[in-house]
Amino acid sequence: MTTTSSVSATLTAGAYQTVSLGYGETLRITDVGGGQCCQVIPVNHGDRRERFSAPNTMLLNKQVYFTTGSTLYSYFCNPMLTIIGTTCTHDALPGRLPAGDDVLARKLLTSAFASLGLARHQIPYPFLAFVRHTIAEDGSIDVACSESAAGDTVHLRADLDVDVVVASTPELLGDSGATGVVALDVLPSEEGTG
Amino acid sequence: MTGHKADDYTHSAVVDTVIAPRDFDSFRLSAGQVLRFVDSEGQQCADLIALDPDDLTSRLSPTMSVSRNGRLYLGVGDQLVDDDGEPMLTIIADTVEHHDILCGSCSPGLNRVRHGGRGAGKRTCHVNFAEALRPYGVPAEDVPYSFNIFMNYPVSQDGSMEYATCRSSAGDHIDFRAERDLLVVVSNCPQELTPLNGFTPSSSQVIVFAAAGGNA
Numbered sequence: 001m002t003t004t005s006s007v008s009a010t011l012t013a014g015a016y017q018t019v020s021l022g023y024g025e026t027l028r029i030t031d032v033g034g035g036q037c038c039q040v041i042p043v044n045h046g047d048r049r050e051r052f053s054a055p056n057t058m059l060l061n062k063q064v065y066f067t068t069g070s071t072l073y074s075y076f077c078n079p080m081l082t083i084i085g086t087t088c089t090h091d092a093l094p095g096r097l098p099a100g101d102d103v104l105a106r107k108l109l110t111s112a113f114a115s116l117g118l119a120r121h122q123i124p125y126p127f128l129a130f131v132r133h134t135i136a137e138d139g140s141i142d143v144a145c146s147e148s149a150a151g152d153t154v155h156l157r158a159d160l161d162v163d164v165v166v167a168s169t170p171e172l173l174g175d176s177g178a179t180g181v182v183a184l185d186v187l188p189s190e191e192g193t194g
Numbered sequence: 195m196t197g198h199k200a201d202d203y204t205h206s207a208v209v210d211t212v213i214a215p216r217d218f219d220s221f222r223l224s225a226g227q228v229l230r231f232v233d234s235e236g237q238q239c240a241d242l243i244a245l246d247p248d249d250l251t252s253r254l255s256p257t258m259s260v261s262r263n264g265r266l267y268l269g270v271g272d273q274l275v276d277d278d279g280e281p282m283l284t285i286i287a288d289t290v291e292h293h294d295i296l297c298g299s300c301s302p303g304l305n306r307v308r309h310g311g312r313g314a315g316k317r318t319c320h321v322n323f324a325e326a327l328r329p330y331g332v333p334a335e336d337v338p339y340s341f342n343i344f345m346n347y348p349v350s351q352d353g354s355m356e357y358a359t360c361r362s363s364a365g366d367h368i369d370f371r372a373e374r375d376l377l378v379v380v381s382n383c384p385q386e387l388t389p390l391n392g393f394t395p396s397s398s399q400v401i402v403f404a405a406a407g408g409n410a
Contacts, residue, residue: 077303
């Protein structure tokens, strides 16, 4: 699997890509087929110890659903990516998941992180593009649900030099029938706004 | 289960220790042993991590625990599992029934962003865990996320979240049964800049009971 910079790529279900972004560059992820699920994990390009943190991101945004203006924070609480435009919401919540249903997703991320020199236990829980889990009042949480339609996008601006692992994992949505096809584009800073 | 009735495991404590405000302690549990955390003075939460002592890359996974149990608020009968979904701890008694599993641990970074200079140099759960795991060769950036006993950090249905003071009172407790041999670290949460511990961290007690059948 390749590492890209300033290129466009298309992911299909069960594939991942690591995209290098310079400070200020923007990664645009487009849901091509509708109803997709992408795992997105930024890692500091110059310091692999600094990786995405879902807990810190939820705490510092005071919100579990993310939209334009939300910032994705690292384990050390530094901004890594900011959503500068999106046409739907996203989260970083774990969903109800029967044993075995996440095997492919975990294998994908393990391969992606191995290519970055990181071990399986160092893989953080991801930002889930196009995904929204519903939380009941009693805290019950269901299988992940995608609310995105074909053509929906999220623009993630790099707040530092960062390598972003993106994996297309529609199996996390259960039997949704999602194709897993998403497009990745790196936009220079002046074109990044969504 | 409010007002849990003590079961027979409570007659045979093999460890009974006080954790001072802001401090931490580590415990080696054998399979079947029960760890009880007691809020001694009220409104005190604690962060708990668990690792396999024979493979420190196998850790309690809050996200996998949510996935396997299907809910954010865990209680009696629910299991805390590792990254592979294998059970590590089972909650077998709980007098509060309100904990957090999403928020991880307070840290110097969180204090810096949320409290600026007021947070500088303050003790945090992450610092406690890093100190506890340093002798095992676990670097600070690989400290796993925690299950947060009695922490009151509810998520509203619109997704907003805001902390509030723990609901625990003096004497409230939660019991975890080890499903296998474990290294467990308990950080008596030092956070004093938010309402979580009523702005005044206090002492707690940890008791480890022998496994049913008598093995200490």
